[in-house]
Amino acid sequence: MPNPPSATGMPAIPARKSGAEIYNSIMGAIEPELTTDQIPLMKEKYKDETPEQKKARGARYAKAMEEYEKRYATYLHEQDAKVRSFKIGAIHFVEDKAAESDQQKLLSIESSFNTH
Amino acid sequence: MMFHPAFKAEKEQRMVFMSPPLPAAAPGEGAAPAAEVTDKQKKEANEVMEALRSNPEAVAAVVEFKVEEADKDAKKFQEAFHSALEKAADALYKSLTEGTEDEKVKKVNDVFQAAKSPVSFKLEGGKLVVVAAEVPEETAKGKEKGRELTGDEKQMIEEAFSTEPKLKAAAERLMAGMAEDSPELEVAQGFFENFNAKTPAEKKAILTQAPAFQKFLKELPADQQKFVNQLRQTMVEVSNELTDDERAEKLDGARKWLLDKKFDASKASEIDKNLVLAQLQMRGIDTSNGEEILKDPSKMKVFEGTNVERGFNQIMGLLGYILLSIQKLKDAMHPGEKKGPDAPAGGKPGPEAASGAPGEPELKKQVKEKDMLRVRLERQNEIDQNKKLLDGDPAAADGSDTKIGLRGREVALTTKDAQLKAKSEQLDAQLKTINKASEPADYAAKEREIADIKTEREKIAVDLKGIQEQKTKVEARITQLTTETKSLEDIQKRTEALRQKIRDTQTEMKGALGAPPIADRAEAKAILAALQGIRLISPAQADEHFTVELWGDPDANVDMAKFNAGADAVKKLGGNSVAWDMEAGKTLKDPEAFDVSLRKALDTLKTKPAAAPAPAPAA
Known part of the structure; x- marks a missing residue:
């Protein structure tokens, strides 16, 4: 989604997310157990699992990682589009402002003509 | 970079190949879009998966790497935003001709503050640089915070949620955030459609059984997940069990409301009927027999279920009402473009359309x-x-x-x-x-x-x-x-x-934006193809020389045709072909030159336009 402009046209820079936030927001929707706050609990949680259970868990994690890769690639594309949109918005904003200030000066000169 | 700059150990190098490779971006350029995962990379990724399958505890190291990678990419994107802002502010600064330097900087800052942008600038080395903050994400998503509800909207919610004050508060918040074309509306609409696509049995399971809820959650995109998690939390807080008196009160209230409306279902449009049904749903009425109850309100019955189910049903009624109201307004303004809440959200205009009516x-x-x-x-x-x-x-x-x-x-x-x-x-x-x-x-x-x-x-x-x-x-x-x-x-x-400067910048940007991603460029493909099957082992593990080994199969030969094509591509881009002069399995003559050559080639690709196709030979 492109950065929404303010009422007067200047696009807003979104606040930077940390790597953990980005990772968790993607992985949380795939496999909540692999979010950064859940990983430290893993050892205790699975201390009594059987080899078969361990294997199943490993398969689950591997699949989750695959899905994460795909969604992360999509995330990067979206971020790229946001950057492009922001650049274009910023250019338009500056162009308008520069034209405004010149027009004001012109108006003030014209009005001084009209008084003579 | 193709290779991890520190040439880490073999396992981590596989991680690098597994991730879509990002060419090194100059500050302000932003990370390049991800390249497609090649077969080789898939093979390498499979090996990682194998490692995880046999040892799930290894996932901790993988996660750590992924978090680091995401952090670096986030930093690059943020640099790109800041750089664009600095360039814009600097262009404005340079267009000012009156006043001292300080006055001009102040003028630029005033312009940005007037535009409600929290960033400010200072002069450093003759150009403006950003000194202050970004916009918090909540504000960036929608500068217009929840709108004021109208008197009618407040009354409607008051009547519908009279016995559930917490639900009423959630409903008010929801409605206030749902301005037309707001991001929140799009999320809500997406969720509304996804949920309503389920059968009644599935909906019940989602609302009452944790595994079913989790499964449903995983099907949703991240923004809808956040939305429904917030909603669900509110439902859990609504702890009333419905008493008989409350049932009677709801039914009587809903019937009276419908009769007072003097709603003639036989003459009403579909959207108006659905609006009425949505309002009944908000009041806690079971609208599964909608047509019937519109014709005969005595057929109404209260929606039964757990507190979560009932609360959710009411909120879905509110969502439906909001979406239908907006759709009705849009239909009235643009009669030819009918799209209901059931229809997928319309395409948003691209970023290039943000500047208003041309001409x-x-x-x-x-x-x-x-x-x-x-x-x-x-x-x-x-x-x-x-x-x-x-x-x-x-x-x-x-x-x-x-x-x-x-x-x-x-x-x-x-x-x-x-x-x-x-x-x-x-x-x-x-x-x-x-x-x-x-x-x-x-x-x-x-x-x-x-x-x-x-x-x-x-x-x-x-x-x-x-x-x-x-x-x-x-x-x-x-x-x-x-x-x-x-x-x-x-x-x-x-x-x-200034216009020329802006045109030049636009041309430059269009050129940069229009250029295909580096990984898609013919020269890059040739180089990458040449590198398939080759990896460098870190100095810590190798002998004093870098040893080039063949990937996976030490006895296999490098495809020299591809290798030579890669060497030619590097040469054309100004790289040093000497480093490529090696034979499979032998010691690389000049590993530093190899790395420099590769980096230089990839850097040149960023700035050089794509090569024009060779003209057809004259007949």
């Missing part, structure tokens, strides 16, 4: 420029006329005042006055030699002549004063007109220079 701003600028030109011509004409007034008009009649101009007249009068003065002095001298008693006639004649000269000189003095005053005024007017005409020229030049 009108340009037309305004053109008109203003014409005015400017007209004013300049008029003023120049006035300057010319005033100069003729001062210095004379050669086309005027000979001997006329117009021909010689004010300056000429001033000189002529001054000269004449000097002549008259000299003559008067001469006559004075002569008078002294005449005896008045013996030559009274001569004496009187001389006196009269002196008096005439005096009168004439006084007249000349008056004329001269008038001419000099007029001359001063005209000269001042010429100076003023000249200054102002020059200012207009300056404004036009500066505006044009």
Whole structure:
């Protein structure tokens, strides 16, 4: 989604997310157990699992990682589009402002003509 | 970079290959879009998966790497935003011509503050750099915070959620955030459609069974997950069990409301019927037999279920009402573009469409420029006329005042006055030699002549004063007109220079944006193809030389045709082909040059336009 402009046209820079936030927001929707706050609990949680259970868990994690890769690639594309949109918005904003200030000066000169 | 810059151990190097490779981006460029995962990379990824399957505890290391990677990419994107902002502010700063440096910086900051942007700038090394913050994400998503609800909306929610104050508060928050075309609306609509696509049994399971809820959650995109998690939390807090009195109150209230509306279902449109049903749903009524209850309100019954189910049902009613209301408004404004809440959300315009109606701003600028030109011509004409007034008009009649101009007249009068003065002095001298008693006639004649000269000189003095005053005024007017005409020229030049600068930047950006991602470029593909099957082992593990090994199968041969194609691509991009001069399985002659050569080649790809296709040979 492109950065929404303010009422007067200047696009807003979104606040930077940390790597953990980005990772968790993607992985949380795939496999909540692999979010950064859940990983430290893993050892205790699975201390009594059987080899078969361990294997199943490993398969689950591997699949989750695959899905994460795909969604992360999509995330990067979206971020790229946001950057492009922001650049274009910023250019338009500056162009308008520069034209405004010149027009004001012109108006003030014209009005001084009209008084003579 | 293709290779991890620190050439880490084998396992981590596989991680790098597994991730879509991002060419090194200059600050301000942002990370390049991800390349497609190649077969080789898939193979490497599979090996990682195998490792995870046999040892799930290894996932901790993988996660750590992924978090680091995401952090680096986030930093690059943030740099890109800041860089774009700095360039924009710097362009504005350079367009200002009046004031000191500090005043100009202040003016730029004022412009951005007036635009409600929290960033500010300072001058560093002759250009503006960002010093202050970004917009918090919640504010960036929608600068208009929850709108004020209308009286009717408040009353509707009050009546529908009269027995559930927490649910009522959630409903008010939900409604306040749902402005037309707001991001929240899009998320809510997406969720609404996804949920309503489920069968009644599935919906019940989602609302009452944790595994079913989790499964449903995983199907949703991240923003909808957040939305529904927030909603669900509110439902859990609604802890009422429905009493018989409450059931009766709901039913009576809903029936009365519908009767008071005098709603004629036989004549109403589909959207109006659905709006009424949505409002009934908000009041806790089971609308699964919607058509029936619209015709006969006595057939209404209360929605039964757990507190979560009931609360959720009511909130879904509210969502449906909001979405339908907005759709009805849109349909009324654009009759040909009907899209209901059931339909997928319409495509958003691309970022390039953000600048408004093309043509009108340009037309305004053109008109203003014409005015400017007209004013300049008029003023120049006035300057010319005033100069003729001062210095004379050669086309005027000979001997006329117009021909010689004010300056000429001033000189002529001054000269004449000097002549008259000299003559008067001469006559004075002569008078002294005449005896008045013996030559009274001569004496009187001389006196009269002196008096005439005096009168004439006084007249000349008056004329001269008038001419000099007029001359001063005209000269001042010429100076003023000249200054102002020059200012207009300056404004036009500066505006044009800024426009050209912006056009150049746009062209540069379009070129950069239009260029295919590096990984798609033919030269990059050739290089990457050549590198398939080759990896470098870190110095810590290898001998004193870098040893090039073949990937996976030490006995396999490198595809030399591909390898040579890669070497050619590097050469064309200015890379050093010496480092590529090696044979499979042998020690790389110059590993540093190999790395430099590769980096240089990839850097050149970023700045060089894609090679034009070779012209077809002449027939």
